[in-house]
Amino acid sequence: MSKHERWNALLELLASAGKVEVEEAAATLDVSAATIRRDLDELAEQRLLVRTRGGAVAHGVSYELPLRYKSGRHAAEKARIAAAAAELIAPGEVVGLNGGTTTTEVARALALRFAGERAESGTPTAASGPALTVVTNALNIAAELAVRPQIKLVTTGGVARPQTYELVGPLAAGVLGEVALDTVVLGVDGIDPEFGAMAHQEEEAGISRLFAERASRVVVVTDASKLGRRAFARICGLDRVDLLLTDTAIDAGTADRLSEAGVRVLTV
Structure with missing residues (x-):
């Protein structure tokens, strides 16, 4: 080893x-x-x-592992969740992605999906313009999507957090205050039936909250290990979440409590 x-x-x-x-x-x-x-x-x-x-x-309330140490956790579940999330996005949408291992997988799934659709259509990428617009505060996601000609990439400014590669602070908030999103796909560190979607770090929670406020639809993506679990800072209440995408390891009691709170739960 x-x-x-x-x-x-x-x-x-x-x-x-x-x-x-x-x-x-x-x-x-x-x-x-x-x-x-x-x-x-x-x-x-x-x-x-x-x-x-x-x-x-x-x-702390819930321990924050740097992103580079979390990428291998529940990898198969995250890949399935990401593929399902990508299928929810229609061509031409403006999509927000915050940072995290699952949203990174969503970014990859979106790139593959829309590259495939463009190839099947036989339409040259340069002539037809971007198939999708992605707004993100995550440097690693931006690096992966910047080379994808079918995706228009918008990044926020801000101060980079080395643990998660997310940009936070007033500069990030300023950009998000000027855009409108069709869908935001949020990665979280915890989902609590009472407190809602949560993150380890308050500045990241604040930026994720802005993502949710600017979107017409909020989709939370997380493996089942984070359900019923609290982190330090609240992103938004469950009343703001339209759909929770998770894996089949979710227990029935947690699924029932989330459904009672008005959240549509989809397992893959």
């Missing part, structure tokens, strides 16, 4: 349990305790955890 794989596994353990014990982690990952101690020390230097005697702990 490489160092990166060990770090990913340790952060996954920390995200699920809130703490990591050296001896237990060493047994789980089948490496020496000394190796785990070194890994935890290096992760602590990057401020990804807090070292304790015998292990490490995480802070």
